[in-house]
Amino acid sequence: MSDTMHVSGTVQPRSPHQLCLDENERAAQGTRADARVPSEFVHRPVADDILVTSWRRVDDRHFSLTARWPHDHGYFAPDHGRHPLILTAETIRQAGLLLSHAELGVPVGHHFILGDLVFTTHPELLANDGGPTSLTIDVICSNLRMRAGTLIDGRFDMTVRSAGRIVATGHSHVTVTSPAVYRRIRGERLTARHSADPVAPSVPPRLTGSATEDEVLLSPTDRPDRWLLRIAPGHAAVVNPANDHVPGMALIDAAQQAAYALTAPDSFVPYALATKFHRYAEHGAPCVIEARRLSSELPGTTTVEVTGLQDGEPVFVSTLTALDGRG
Template sequence: MPQEFAHRRAMEDVLITSWSRLDDDHFSLTAQWPHDHTYFTPSHGRHHPLLAGETIRQAGLLLSHAELGVPLGHHFILADLVYTTDPERLTVGTGPTELTIDVRCSNTRMRAGAMTSGHFDMTIHMDGQIIATGNSSVTVTAPAVYRRIRGERLSARHADRPLPAPVEPRLTSSAHPDEVLLAPTDQPGRWLLRLATGHASVVNPANDHIPGMALLDAAQQAARVITSPNSFIPYAFGTEFRRYAEHDIPCVIEARLVPSAIPHTTTVQVTGLQNAEPVFVSTLTALDARE
């Protein structure tokens, strides 16, 4: 899979390895989850909690470009990204984990042979067993339309300015301070987003806004901090994106515990705000530690 189809700059960040069309709206893909990736680092012997979300994102982009007529250079607006994993089946081995992905497209709108919006439902298998399910909805805009939408923001870029001090890396399960996306504030459950240099796999300098995967990572880090010292490894992750996250406006990350619908689980809701308006809202659920 060409890295431009995944909107990634390095081949090592591309997870999808092949694809085929089964019928008009049904596709089969293969993928690999790395066991030694410098960014998607395993946690507690299990694959990184964002890998399922990144796989769904890349699969949708690939099919949009390769099968649904979307030209490279068009812009994707992600409305939501929702997935649930089987934590007992996410154990990391000594090599890459081989996967197959069943994808069904729905609510697909086409114009001049190219998709303008659609919904993707995915089931991820390993060794014939379901290890994750998820879905996402996207809207696609041509460059001219995107320029009108973004206006002066189109030229905005991530600036390499001094970063505020991070929270302790152990609280976010980060291997290095450069991987921490949260800076402490004087209010509990609130942090400032810090885009650290250690996130080259999800932060593209050419982006005119903060990418969604960086926001998801900030959400799972915030959930880990607010539940510390307990271990919080989300198996269910749902995010709604409300608006673009801008580079030049402070982004406040708020996390709070919310009632969990499933016994023996903990649920955290994380909201990103700019100018007091929600940019994204994530709900993360993890299994409680066994006695």
């Protein structure tokens, strides 16, 4: 079961202070007992990795979901006392998959191309207080293209709230393909798998914001702004060994790690991310990860652009933005 991410349209993130907070907004009701989330609907076989906990249809284009962010997950660990950026990306991903399967007619086993994964968080509201964080997600679907009652293309705009306060806004775009179409797209690469060869040496975990070497996705080169993508078995929370290519969530995390490493020893805690994927990251070929600072359009922020290349061609470009002096 593939979960491919092609992201198009890098968008300049808004400042977190531009997020409109409505103190009178009320959180939706708790998890519905009649709407438990099957693991196959979010493409996460391990129960601890399932973040979205329920869903409810408001109308044909509007849905209300609940989610829970863990405080003691082996991979989604707090970053400088805050929930990590990767949690927001994974929540948006899971919400779109869930609605596609549960409400928009996509059979389990179809393949997803997830596009325009762009979001901004409010970092001061992402503090981890030592316990799980309950969330509500308001989702508006637009530009839906259906065929025989099945989604083939659409956009999801999401507003994520905790205790009624907006903690993140973002959107994603998905295109869905049947197994037969996916086989034609992938051809002989359909059977490709990650090699069982010894794992390449890692960048020191402290430089990438990782807790252990098993989570590091970067291997050093002779340049401080360039690395090779490193897929380690300990990174199972975002790497499915059955995938015929490197999953997009792994590449997003590699981009975040590269931004950390580039800005070290300064603290870089991103609040916003926008990504463009040009093509699949294939197994069996080196993927070069390069990072550079950009001139930020927002005062008091640092912006890093991370590019992945294979065979000299771009695979993805991620732009991450952090507030200066926030650790």
